[in-house]
Amino acid sequence: MHPHAMPETLDQWLEHLEALHPVGIDLGLERVAQVAERMGLISSSVSTTATSPVPSSIAPRVITVAGTNGKGSTLAMIEAVAAEHGLRVGSYTSPHLLRYNERVRLDGQEADDALLCRGFEAVERARLQAPAISLTYFEAGTLCAFWCLATAELDLAVLEVGLGGRLDAVNIVDADVAIVTTIALDHANFLGTDLAQIGREKAGIFRAGKPAVLGSQALPGSVTEEALRLNAPCYALGEAFSRSDVSEDGWAWQGQDGHQAPLSLSALPDPGLPLDNAATALQALSLAGVALDAAKTRQALSKVMLAGRMQWLGQWCVDVGHNPHAATYLATRLPDAPEGGQWWGLLGMLNDKDADGVIAPLVARIPHWVCVSLDGERGRSAEELAARITRLGGTVHHCAASPEAGATWLAPRLATHDRVLATGSFFTVAALLAMPLPASA
Incomplete structure (x- = not known):
C-alpha cells in the first residue's frame, strides 16, 4: 500500500480495519506477535538488532487484568490510585461505550485521534512488510494501543484482557503482576461452559516467577493450579489479602508487599465499585512496587468513577x-x-x-x-x-x-x-x- 493511500481519519481507520479480516474473533497469538516484533513492541530472541534496540516491554511496570467481571472497575481503581501516588499511568481497555478513544488512556486523558491514527499507521506499515500478515480489528487496535503506551514514557501500564486470556492479543506483553478477577459463564460460544477450562484460559496471562493476584474467593481451582505450575507467587483474596465490609468508618484492607510483609489501610471510602475489586487493585499495586500511602489512597478511591458501571x-x-x-x-x-x-x-x-x-x-x-x-x-x-x-x-x-x-x-x-x-x-x-x-x- 502506498503511504498516501492510508486512511487519514480515525473513523476511516476503523472502517478499514473492519474490512481487512473477515473473522471478528480469531484466537491465537502468532500473527499479532509477529507484527508486534516488527514494530519493536516486544522482543524476540531472533529479531533484535543493534541498530533498533527493542524495549523489554511497553512500560517499566505492567499489570494485566483478566476475568469475567470486574476487570474495568479493578483497572480504573489501579489507575486512579497509582496516579494519585504520582505515577504516570497508561491503560488499555475494551470495548468502548461512546468513542474508540476511551480504549487508550495516557496520564488520565483519552488518546486523541491524531495519536491513534499514527499508531494505526505504524501497525499497518509493519503488517504489510513481506510477508503481509492479516490482523483482526481487535488485534490491530491492541497493537495501536501498545504503540501509544510505548511512546508515552509511562511508569505503569495497566492492560485489560479482552476475550479469554491465554490467546488474547493483550497476552503478547509479559505482565509484571497478573490479576484474575472472577470466573463465571460468559462468551460460551468461544470459551465453552467448563469453568475449570475457562479458569485455565484466563490464567494464561500468568508468567513464571511473577505475582498472580486472585481477586475472588470463588475461582475454580484451575487458576491456582496454573500459578503453581508456573511457580508464580499466588496472592489470593481471603488468604494473602482481605478487606472488611463498609461501615460508618469506611472499610479496611489488609495485604502484603512483594516480600510478604504485612500491609494495612483503614478508613477507606466506598468507591461505589465492588470492594473485592478495590482490594485486588491495592494488592496488585503493592506487588508492582507502589508504597501505598493511606491519604493518597483515600483520595483516589473517593473520586474514582467508571462510565457504565452503576x-x-x-x-x-x-x-x-x-x-x-x-x-x-x-x-x-x-x-x-x-x-x-x-x-x-x-x-x-x-x-x-x-x-x-x-x-x-x-x-x-x-x-x-x-x-x-x-x-x-x-x-x-x-x-x-x-x-x-x-x-x-x-x-x-x-x-x-x-x-x-x-x-x-x-x-x-x-x-x-x-x-x-x-x-x-x-x-x-x-x-x-x-x-x-x-x-x-
Whole structure:
C-alpha cells in the first residue's frame, strides 16, 4: 500500500480495519506477535538488532487484568490510585461505550485521534512488510494501543484482557503482576461452559516467577493450579489479602508487599465499585512496587468513577452487566426507590448471553420493565426478552425497537421518585449515554 493511500481519519481507520479480516474473533497469538516484533513492541530472541534496540516491554511496570467481571472497575481503581501516588499511568481497555478513544488512556486523558491514527499507521506499515500478515480489528487496535503506551514514557501500564486470556492479543506483553478477577459463564460460544477450562484460559496471562493476584474467593481451582505450575507467587483474596465490609468508618484492607510483609489501610471510602475489586487493585499495586500511602489512597478511591458501571444520571442507573454474576451483584447493590416511587428496568441483551440468568435476580428487585431490541447478527428482540421476564414473574409494559425508543416511551410515565435501571449490554448503555436521558416531568 502506498503511504498516501492510508486512511487519514480515525473513523476511516476503523472502517478499514473492519474490512481487512473477515473473522471478528480469531484466537491465537502468532500473527499479532509477529507484527508486534516488527514494530519493536516486544522482543524476540531472533529479531533484535543493534541498530533498533527493542524495549523489554511497553512500560517499566505492567499489570494485566483478566476475568469475567470486574476487570474495568479493578483497572480504573489501579489507575486512579497509582496516579494519585504520582505515577504516570497508561491503560488499555475494551470495548468502548461512546468513542474508540476511551480504549487508550495516557496520564488520565483519552488518546486523541491524531495519536491513534499514527499508531494505526505504524501497525499497518509493519503488517504489510513481506510477508503481509492479516490482523483482526481487535488485534490491530491492541497493537495501536501498545504503540501509544510505548511512546508515552509511562511508569505503569495497566492492560485489560479482552476475550479469554491465554490467546488474547493483550497476552503478547509479559505482565509484571497478573490479576484474575472472577470466573463465571460468559462468551460460551468461544470459551465453552467448563469453568475449570475457562479458569485455565484466563490464567494464561500468568508468567513464571511473577505475582498472580486472585481477586475472588470463588475461582475454580484451575487458576491456582496454573500459578503453581508456573511457580508464580499466588496472592489470593481471603488468604494473602482481605478487606472488611463498609461501615460508618469506611472499610479496611489488609495485604502484603512483594516480600510478604504485612500491609494495612483503614478508613477507606466506598468507591461505589465492588470492594473485592478495590482490594485486588491495592494488592496488585503493592506487588508492582507502589508504597501505598493511606491519604493518597483515600483520595483516589473517593473520586474514582467508571462510565457504565452503576453510573447514576438523574433518576437513571446505567450498568453494562450482561451475565448472571454481574446481575446478581447489581441486584444486591440497588437502593430502594424513594418513598412513593418504584423501580423500572430497561433491558436490552445480545443473543449469546444467558438472559434468564440475568433477569432472575433483577426481577426480584424490579417489578416494572421495558424491553428493547438490539440490532446486528448478535442482536436479540425485545419480544423474546419480554417473554422471559413475564415467565420469571416481572411485568413488561412495553417492547421498543431500540434503547433510545424505550427511554423515550418511558419518559412521560416516570414519576418524580421512580428510578430506572438500564442494563444488559454495552450496546444498551452506550445508546442511552449518547442521548439526554429523560427525567420525570
